[in-house]
Amino acid sequence: MLEIDRIYCADAFEMFPKIEDGTVDLVICDGPYGVTANRWDRIPSIQEFNLELIQIFARKLKEGGALYLFGKPDCIDFIDYRPYLNLRSKIVWYQPSRLAQGRINYTNNYDIICYFIKGDKPRVFNLDAIRVPQLVELEHRLRCERVPSVLNGKFGRTKFHHEGKNPGDVWGDIKQLTYRSKELVSREFLNTIQKPAKLIDRLLQASSIEGDLVLDPFAGVGTCPAVCRELNRHFIAFEWNREFAATVNSRLKKVNNDLAARLF
Numbered sequence: 001m002l003e004i005d006r007i008y009c010a011d012a013f014e015m016f017p018k019i020e021d022g023t024v025d026l027v028i029c030d031g032p033y034g035v036t037a038n039r040w041d042r043i044p045s046i047q048e049f050n051l052e053l054i055q056i057f058a059r060k061l062k063e064g065g066a067l068y069l070f071g072k073p074d075c076i077d078f079i080d081y082r083p084y085l086n087l088r089s090k091i092v093w094y095q096p097s098r099l100a101q102g103r104i105n106y107t108n109n110y111d112i113i114c115y116f117i118k119g120d121k122p123r124v125f126n127l128d129a130i131r132v133p134q135l136v137e138l139e140h141r142l143r144c145e146r147v148p149s150v151l152n153g154k155f156g157r158t159k160f161h162h163e164g165k166n167p168g169d170v171w172g173d174i175k176q177l178t179y180r181s182k183e184l185v186s187r188e189f190l191n192t193i194q195k196p197a198k199l200i201d202r203l204l205q206a207s208s209i210e211g212d213l214v215l216d217p218f219a220g221v222g223t224c225p226a227v228c229r230e231l232n233r234h235f236i237a238f239e240w241n242r243e244f245a246a247t248v249n250s251r252l253k254k255v256n257n258d259l260a261a262r263l264f
């Protein structure tokens with residue numbers, strides 16, 4: 001059995017057997033994409049690699065638990081994940097600031113976040129915690145409310161909500177980090193890894209509640225553990241790079257200090 005709320009500096013695949021089956025509420029899997037020259041990112045078939053992960057997470061998750069799997073657009077192409085988990089959405093994380101220098105093709109400027117659940121019904125989907133502003137004018141909004149539903153022909157299924165709308169499955173409102181981002185933990189690490197806290201925050205808020213256990217198997221510099229701490233979620237995190245794992249610990253210390261300072 002593993003201790004919770006700590007980062008283990010280890011190979012995730014050696015650690016998975018130590019997690020009891022059916023105990024994890026949510027997995028945030030931001031591991032290899034199979035596209036860079038980093039040693040840890042050189043994966044012969046990213047799809048087969050992801051299928052293995054999906055099989056492992058299906059065992060570790062509770063019924064209704066969620067997995068968010070990051071990757072490139074083809075990251076789960078031609079593999080059959082259906083016996084293990086239920087794919088609910090492929091979220092497009094759109095990054096307009098990415099340098100787009102293709103000459104003979106359209107340059108890829110988004111990542112995919114595959115949202116899976118175990119079983120048919122999510123344990124948690126906190127829509128109210130992740131609503132985004134409605135950016136349409138009043139007349140359009142009112143007219144849309146009068147359009148009958150495609151499914152049953154009844155009216156009123158697309159009601160305006162004053163707290164905002166569902167963020168949908170294309171997210172262009174969360175910017176990739178740049179060298180000027182205040183939250184960047186190190187300018188050296190930028191190219192390979194760190195995700196914006198706001199992105200991880202949305203996933204955690206949507207698919208977990210306070211006290212839940214979140215597994216972050218490829219923790220990098222610890223965005224997920226840091227946000228878990230802020231949101232009162234428990235976590236188990238793995239990262240085999242010593243320097244990164246040490247960074248996760250200092251980041252967690254800083255979050256603890258900030259939280260303590262807010263109490264006084």
Ligand SMILES: C[S@@+](CC[C@H](N)C(=O)[O-])C[C@H]1O[C@@H](n2cnc3c(N)ncnc32)[C@H](O)[C@@H]1O
Pocket residue numbers: 010011012013030031032040192193194195196217218219220221222223224238239240241244
């Ligand atoms: C994309 S990064 C994660 C970034 C993280 N979400 C953040 O915001 O800092 C992937 C990380 O997985 C680590 N990694 C890759 N394979 C691993 C393995 N088998 N076990 C543990 N860590 C691994 C890499 O060292 C890298 O830091």
